[in-house]
Amino acid sequence: MFTEHYIAVLLLRADQEGEVGPLYQESFTLLTAESEEEARGKALSIGKRREHSYxxxxxxxxxxxxxxVVDVCVAVDDELTDGAELYSRYFRDYAAYCNVEPLLGGQSF
Incomplete structure (x- = not known):
């Protein structure tokens, strides 16, 4: 078997004492694995290792x-070179996307 590059989309959540709501981080993580199942296992392990408090x-x-773990899939382009596409997704509701992407509207988080 040969290894492939996978992209894992991880959603992390930060809770802070006294804050009204949590802060979320969406992380696109590069993995190498021989199967999607192995990549999912790695994604979960990496996500758990990123848990911390301070x-x-x-x-x-x-x-x-x-x-x-939102998604795990094979990288779109086989070769990771300049300009390679790593991950893409499709959606129809642009307004909903704008609501979760603050940089699109010039907002800070």
Missing amino acids: QADDGTLISWKLDH
């Missing part, structure tokens, strides 16, 4: 947890 400058506790 104290902010103001003393409040911030905890990052893996919320979900």
Whole structure:
């Protein structure tokens, strides 16, 4: 068997004491694996390893947890060279996309 490049989309969640709601991070992670099943296992392990907690400058506790492995798929282009497409997805509801992509509207998170 040969290895392929996979892209895992991980969703991490940060909870901070005293904050109204959580902060989410969407992470696109490159993996090498011999199968999608192996890549999914690696994605879960990597996401779990990224979980951590720390104290902010103001003393409040911030905890990052893996919320979900959103997707795992073979990289679109076989060769990882300049300009290679790694991951793509399709959607119809542009307004919904704008609601979750603050940079599109010039907002900061």
